[in-house]
Amino acid sequence: MPTTVLLVDDERNIQLTLSRALSMEGYAVEVAGGGREALEKIAALPVDVVVMDVRMPDLDGLSVLEKARETRPELPVVIMSGHGSLDTVRSAFKLGAFDYLEKPITEKEKLLVAVRNALALTTLRQENAALRREAGPAEMIGSGAAMRRLFDVIRRAAPSEGRVLVTGENGTGKELVARALHAGSRRKDAPFVKLNCAAVPAELIESELFGHERGAFTGAVAARKGKFEQADGGTLFLDEVGDMPAAMQAKVLRVLQEGEFERVGGQQTLRCDVRVVAATNRDLPADVKAGRFREDLYYRLNVVPIHAPPLRERREDVPELAARFLAEACERNGRRPMRLAREAVLSLQAHEWPGNVRELRNLVERLAILCDGPEIGGADVAAVLPDARRPRPDRFRAGASFHDLVEEAEREIVLGALDAHGDNVAETARALGLERSHLYKKMRALGVKRGEGEGS
Ligand SMILES: Nc1ncnc2c1ncn2[C@@H]1O[C@H](COP(=O)(O)OP(=O)(O)OP(=O)(O)O)[C@@H](O)[C@H]1O
Ligand SMILES: [Mg+2]
Incomplete structure (x- = not known):
């Protein structure tokens, strides 16, 4: 998954130039045109770092920063302001901003350095947290x-x-x-x-x-x-x-x-x-x-x-498990290292996994043997998982709770609708008659990670 930068600014041309600079560096860029939209996106998307203007019409950057602290205290935020009074800078740091950039940002490099530093900090924090937690049992994968x-x-x-x-x-x-x-x-x-x-x-x-x-x-x-x-x-x-x-x-x-x-x-x-x-x-x-x-x-x-x-109750672990099994399978079968395309990972995540981790391991091994290229695509997975998204005629099944069955149905509906709209979240929301923010929340709750390109 690419690193996602959320760019928050109400000025269209700043959105354009900065997001271009960030995209060129290989970041996935999300854009929010105001404070409220920024909060929605922070809540709903896998944002890794925020670059945000202070003055915005609906909700100013400092208020967004304060609110974001409550839900994502570890999320690094870089503040930008053209009206850089010392007071604003001070308040921003007091509220936990990671860095401060003076507008106009004429040197792209300054922006990129700030973002890189912010990300390095997150990595460091995560490593520390992982050390504190201690590693899980040696060969057991899973971080959900x-x-x-x-x-x-x-x-x-x-x-x-x-x-x-x-x-x-x-x-x-x-x-x-x-x-x-x-x-x-x-x-x-x-x-x-x-x-x-x-x-x-x-x-x-x-x-x-x-x-x-x-x-x-x-x-x-x-x-x-x-x-x-x-x-x-x-x-x-x-x-x-x-x-x-x-x-x-x-x-x-x-x-x-x-x-x-x-x-x-x-x-x-x-x-x-x-x-x-x-x-x-x-x-x-x-x-x-x-x-x-x-x-x-x-x-x-x-x-x-x-x-x-069961694996279907911890779909967040599927990418990590699949990647490890793929590396092992390639090695065992004397093949060059391969990787899974995003679509491939998504179909694997959507599968029901009656055979759980063992089934995943066998399936990935089959893919490693059958596929040619260095990358395994969505179609390759669909070929070995023919029933991946076919709706079940009889939804009820013994042993599954009502909550789980409803969640499964919701996931299928959301994935199907996103498919039909090329992963465009705004269009999908419209088609489903939902508020966009509601759909984002739903996607997050269901562990559906799609539509990253939307807005950029
Ligand atoms: N968390 C995990 N991380 C990595 N590999 C795993 C994990 N869980 C299971 N596996 C792998 O999946 C396969 C099945 O695991 P295991 O034999 O422990 O399951 P089991 O619950 O005992 O299955 P069964 O009920 O069929 O005996 C093994 O190859 C194991 O290494
Ligand atoms: Mg066993």
Whole structure:
């Protein structure tokens, strides 16, 4: 996404000359002809820096600055004034202006330097904030609110000894969460052992969990440690725990309660120090109600619940994930680095992602293999995502809240209308019978980032 400069001035020729100078430097330029429009755009668009006149007919620059502080305190604002009394300058700095330029701006370079410095400040602040926040778990990508919340819970839960139950749809990253919990615990140098509870054959359950002595049964040619013993001192990850057969549930419950077990065919009672992290894509409380899953085991496992959010509820993370997966796929497949065009990213963001991050990863890999050019376009994505925007005949679906369904519908309507009007926000608003500011707000709320070129 290009860096966006919001230029606020009521004089048409200043708008023209300055926005040209900024565009030539590669910035995306938004123009507001007055203070109110400036505030609307600051609220609705991904503005990175503001260059603003002080004297404007509707709302002066200082008032805009003051109001913008409330909603976007980190947004750098460069003030311009031709009537530069010392008082104005002083007030501007007091209100937190980043810099001050005297009008007329005859040297474009001064403007550009001010903008560059303002942006450098933002980058520095963001880096500091990121350092303070600490990085998320190593391989987990995501910087939207949902993922920040997830990283926060992981950070709190990891060092504790509490058992964690990770829930979430297929491909949401439950295993990564489990690994991050291990990596953030005092057990990090001990083993992380995974057991897929759905894949253990009935006759091997006990030996798989607790191991066996040599000769314990036909085929037991050597003694073998079970998963609990292998994980001693570390973490045992019980994956697909909701699919654990009843016989296995009883055995696992016993170890969790007593902390003891015997190998199959063994006489000795063994103890082990294992932290259990379990994961499921099933609705375990429903399985408990239906008698498919033991309630006592459920409560033992679910001390700290952690939910991995589906990708369609954190579309803001799609660009970053896609970029990383594309780089990895190119490398894996021996291809030159490729990039995703804006339209490609937008269609990826609009997709429903039933298979979540795994689906995104596979799809990006397919694109990396199938596409020729250095850039993957919107049409390339549409070809592998044929149903991207086809309206669903039946909007209701079980498990989705009314709010989510309405939001989905709104996103489709807004994206469709923007498509039909070449991303021109003013025309789209007119076509939908909405105030332009209302549409901007809506777009922001829905995470729709389009129409950047509008107004410049
Ligand atoms: N936040 C993330 N950042 C980077 N990669 C991710 C992220 N979340 C998931 N992935 C990747 O997506 C794929 C699926 O993740 P993972 O296996 O952890 O999901 P899961 O929830 O356990 O899925 P399932 O329920 O199907 O077992 C993996 O390749 C993983 O590396
Ligand atoms: Mg998994």
